[in-house]
Amino acid sequence: MVVNLRAKKRLVSRVTGVGIHRVWFDVEHVDDITDAITRENIRSLITANTIKIKPFRGTSRGRAKLKRIQKRKRGTTAGSKKGAKGARVGKKRVYV
Template identity: 75%
Template structure:
């Protein structure tokens, strides 16, 4: 009759701090494992190599690596590109990259005390609303705000 060692496996995983699937019992000493009822017993069985811990297996990067290699193999020089710009790099990706860089610029200006809090937020909202075209445009808007403040 087979012995149910599910609880022992759970206890061993708790003691070692690894998952249940990484616990492996030595089939020759199943009676010893069945007799072990305390954490101390489990620890002694681990040192005796009756209970073994399988090595951690992560997600294989093999397929991802082959995809990367394929992508780099294809010609991306001028003349080899097909499809319009928006087909290769999406509008949203472009927008997100632009907004992040502009917000970074705004944050630096605020930390340097170039902008006051209300001024910062007016520009921040303009950036989020896609009113600001690029960094140069943002700088001109910041300069306009500074000149207004001086007047």
């Protein structure tokens, strides 16, 4: 029997302060989850590992790092420079 647990997921995400997609329910204990109606019930299920919070997954910077390494190989010719002559190297530094 399929049970709609969308409201329970939303409640768990509010109690724990994480997103809905990080909430995981143990399929063997669906009856216990459906019976849990208060925030205290939800907290007890989390301590019993019936409800788990998945670890945070950030955006991988791997591709960006490779791109930055490749860009280091480029030369700094006239077309690559941005900013005025005085913006890249100050007038005083040029003088000294």
